[in-house]
Amino acid sequence: MLGAVGYSDRAGGPVVRDGHPSLTLSMRDDGGPAFTEVWRTTADVTSGRHKGLAYAHDGEYLFCCGRIEETADYVTSTEAAYLAAFELIELLGYPNVVRVWNMVNEINDVDDGGHNVYTQFCRGRAAAFEQRQMSERLIPAATCVGSHGGGVAFYFIACRSARVTNIENPRQTPAYRYPPRYGIKSPSFARATYLSSGSPVRSDYLFVSGTASILGCETVYKGDIERQCATTLDNISVLIGPGNLAKYGIGADLTLQDLDSVKVYVKRDADIPLVRRMCSGAFSGDAEVAYLNVDICRDDLLVEIEGMVTPERLTASGGA
Numbered sequence: 316m317l318g319a320v321g322y323s324d325r326a327g328g329p330v331v332r333d334g335h336p337s338l339t340l341s342m343r344d345d346g347g348p349a350f351t352e353v354w355r356t357t358a359d360v361t362s363g364r365h366k367g368l369a370y371a372h373d374g375e376y377l378f379c380c381g382r383i384e385e386t387a388d389y390v391t392s393t394e395a396a397y398l399a400a401f402e403l404i405e406l407l408g409y410p411n412v413v414r415v416w417n418m419v420n421e422i423n424d425v426d427d428g429g430h431n432v433y434t435q436f437c438r439g440r441a442a443a444f445e446q447r448q449m450s451e452r453l454i455p456a457a458t459c460v461g462s463h464g465g466g467v468a469f470y471f472i473a474c475r476s477a478r479v480t481n482i483e484n485p486r487q488t489p490a491y492r493y494p495p496r497y498g499i500k501s502p503s504f505a506r507a508t509y510l511s512s513g514s515p516v517r518s519d520y521l522f523v524s525g526t527a528s529i530l531g532c533e534t535v536y537k538g539d540i541e542r543q544c545a546t547t548l549d550n551i552s553v554l555i556g557p558g559n560l561a562k563y564g565i566g567a568d569l570t571l572q573d574l575d576s577v578k579v580y581v582k583r584d585a586d587i588p589l590v591r592r593m594c595s596g597a598f599s600g601d602a603e604v605a606y607l608n609v610d611i612c613r614d615d616l617l618v619e620i621e622g623m624v625t626p627e628r629l630t631a632s633g634g635a
């Protein structure tokens with residue numbers, strides 16, 4: 316096992332337990348079922364700790380998790396935590412960051428200076444990315460959503476030799492180019508990341524970032540959960556559709572039916588039944604779909620959806 320992430324009603328970790336890193340996220344206060352996301356490998360695993368992070372690696376993939384304790388200054392602490400992660404990546408030799416998740420308690424809270432926690436987090440993250448000279452092309456898929464406690468918890472996957480292609484959405488401004496009214500520093504993430512591993516057996520993955528009802532850089536359909544959910548699903552359809560992936564030399568012909576390990580973040584508990592109905596109609600009956608009642612990074616966003624496409628699906632659709 317490379318790593319385990321609990322989606323539960325309390326925050327815990329990171330720890331190394333039974334030879335693998337483990338992080339527990341406070342993502343449920345709604346009585347919904349807790350679940351554990353497990354990242355596995357068939358190769359031998361080495362685990363360890365580095366500056367508060369817990370990690371494991373297998374020669375090709377690195378899984379790492381960390382936590383930034385509750386603080387009044389998420390700029391400095393986020394920068395430090397992300398720099399520690401970059402240091403580890405360099406130390407162990409996994410230079411390609413593939414996918415990052417960030418769960419931020421009180422993400423929409425505003426401090427005395429009028430800055431909310433999310434924009435402070437974005438500043439710290441951007442500072443670390445700048446110091447490590449992460450150009451736009453290298454910025455991977457991510458999620459940054461609210462949680463119910465535990466400061467900022469984060470985890471990521473990086474790889475050694477597989478090829479990573481970061482993908483943008485023609486309906487959306489790249490997040491790293493959002494104008495300053497959305498925060499002093501733009502969010503550092505791509506809309507999706509395609510992971511293409513060569514040998515011994517081809518196994519490609521597509522990671523879709525947390526996606527919401529944003530067109531260009533604007534939130535659309537404020538207050539209207541049905542249209543926000545429909546727009547979010549349309550955004551993902553266009554992102555993973557053949558017209559867009561072909562621009563990156565990826566020959567896969569994907570639809571929402573190909574997505575798996577879907578997470579649907581819903582701001583208002585009462586909206587979950589409607590969102591569930593819409594998503595059940597859109598995703599495959601075989602897909603794992605979890606619904607989590609948490610805040611989204613902008614106060615006016617009501618729903619956000621992420622997922623991934625696994626090698627089986629990509630092979631079936633002829634991924635390049």
Ligand SMILES: C=C(O[C@@H]1C=C(C(=O)O)C=C[C@H]1O)C(=O)O
Binds near residue numbers: 619
């Ligand atoms: C919903 C959006 O952004 C969210 C914030 C992210 C981040 O800052 O890493 C990544 C994806 C989403 O979770 C968006 O801007 O479209």
